[in-house]
Amino acid sequence: MKVGLISDIHGNRVALETVLEEMPPVDELVCAGDVVGYNPWPGDCVDELRRRDVPTVLGNHDAAVVGETPFRFNGMARAGVEYANAELAADQLAWLGELPTERTEGSGRVKLVHGHPEDPQRYARYTYPDEFSAGLLGDEDVLVLGHTHVQGAKQYGDGIVVNPGSVGQPRDGDPRAGYAVVDLAALTVDTYRVEYDIEAVQRAVTEAGLPERIGTRLARGE
Numbered sequence: 001m002k003v004g005l006i007s008d009i010h011g012n013r014v015a016l017e018t019v020l021e022e023m024p025p026v027d028e029l030v031c032a033g034d035v036v037g038y039n040p041w042p043g044d045c046v047d048e049l050r051r052r053d054v055p056t057v058l059g060n061h062d063a064a065v066v067g068e069t070p071f072r073f074n075g076m077a078r079a080g081v082e083y084a085n086a087e088l089a090a091d092q093l094a095w096l097g098e099l100p101t102e103r104t105e106g107s108g109r110v111k112l113v114h115g116h117p118e119d120p121q122r123y124a125r126y127t128y129p130d131e132f133s134a135g136l137l138g139d140e141d142v143l144v145l146g147h148t149h150v151q152g153a154k155q156y157g158d159g160i161v162v163n164p165g166s167v168g169q170p171r172d173g174d175p176r177a178g179y180a181v182v183d184l185a186a187l188t189v190d191t192y193r194v195e196y197d198i199e200a201v202q203r204a205v206t207e208a209g210l211p212e213r214i215g216t217r218l219a220r221g222e
Contacts, residue, residue: 012168
């Protein structure tokens with residue numbers, strides 16, 4: 001069984017569509033949170049995950065859009081949250097609001113959280129790849145994290161800790177959209193990067209009246 005891993009889409013429809021087109025065949029697709037925020041297509045991204053019935057956990061931007069987080073945001077992030085809150089329909093907001101902070105998929109072998117498995121909110125704590133350890137794993141074979149927008153994966157005997165990277169706003173110096181695929185039979189993980197039309201996103205950011213830096217940082221992967 002192969003499971004596609006995505007995270008931190010952040011309203012970037014162009015990147016999401018490209019990732020879904022380029023991803024190798026998988027038996028299941030899961031998302032480690034932050035479907036919305038920053039970029040100008042929150043509704044399209046929510047609808048795509050709903051249409052595909054993608055198991056998803058709540059990210060801090062998702063929670064902020066539905067008014068359920070004390071997380072502190074800078075002006076750029078706040079603008080994206082406010083934009084998404086205004087743009088999303090009632091049923092889309094309800095879907096976000098019903099997302100759990102943790103879930104297990106892949107016949108119980110894949111655990112999803114947004115930030116850290118021991119954080120009650122699951123998004124108040126960032127966990128970068130250099131902080132990965134076997135101690136993060138519980139009963140699951142694969143722990144999937146998001147939140148940092150930094151792609152990384154490490155294998156510990158019979159367990160894997162992986163951040164598939166950000167689909168819609170990478171922050172590891174590589175502007176290409178990130179995702180990963182886990183093979184549960186072989187217990188291996190492959191990480192991927194794919195180029196997408198960043199200029200189209202930048203134009204849409206400007207047209208939506210969002211802060212210009214949301215678009216300019218995409219080209220630098222920061």
